[in-house]
Amino acid sequence: MKNGRTFKKRILSGYWPYWVGGVLLGVLNILLAALGKPWGITGNIAKWGLAVCKAAGGHPETWFYVWDEPLNLGLIDLLFSRGTVLNLGLIFGVMLAAVLAAEFRIKKVKSSRQLALGIAGGLLMGYGARLALGCNIGALVNGIASQSLHGWVFGLFLILGAWAGSMFMKYLVSKTGN
């Protein structure tokens, strides 16, 4: 039982501290804002959904949801759009970080329960993010940074939601042990 200490040292000091990540996020976001608009993630994902719907013969441009900006839903244009490049870069960057830390692996799905919970959680998060017109990045970080009240409202309910979710998890674990 001696390796625990060395591992602890590595996992606590081997990773960058939170403030370094925060400063980097801030500086890069200022750069993005100067080049057009600040960072966002889910707007582009929603556009992909609309584009697929349109390609399949639907008419998403008539939906109330797309009132705020004219949409270019051509699949090729979308593929090379700013949002798609940023999102692919995000995925690639996370993968790179995992590979460099020797933590990259393809995770197996353990049970259909885990799969169903993952899909349900993803749908709820995605739907909620678009109702709020942004996720942690677009609505919380950029909302607060741009002095908008909606960022603070988003943050408050984010904390409430996280608290309620934790309580629910605690209840589930105490009931079933998993």
Place this chain on the structure above:
Amino acid sequence: MADNRLDMLGEVCPVPLLTTQKVISEMKSGDVLTVETDYSRTVRNIIKWCDDRGYVFDVEDKDNGVWLVTIEKK
């Protein structure tokens, strides 16, 4: 002294820590629990909790991104 094993692969926070706490609370003093996880934050969570309680622990890199945390109940 008994050896227990907990498979937490694919589970994300806070489930692995909560489950570990529950299993350990049902163990006897001196029993050992090995938690298998593929979530690095879970390792941090569990060893922080062990430190707070003064439990002896060990962490082993089982594979890329998979860790075995062994805890001895005091």
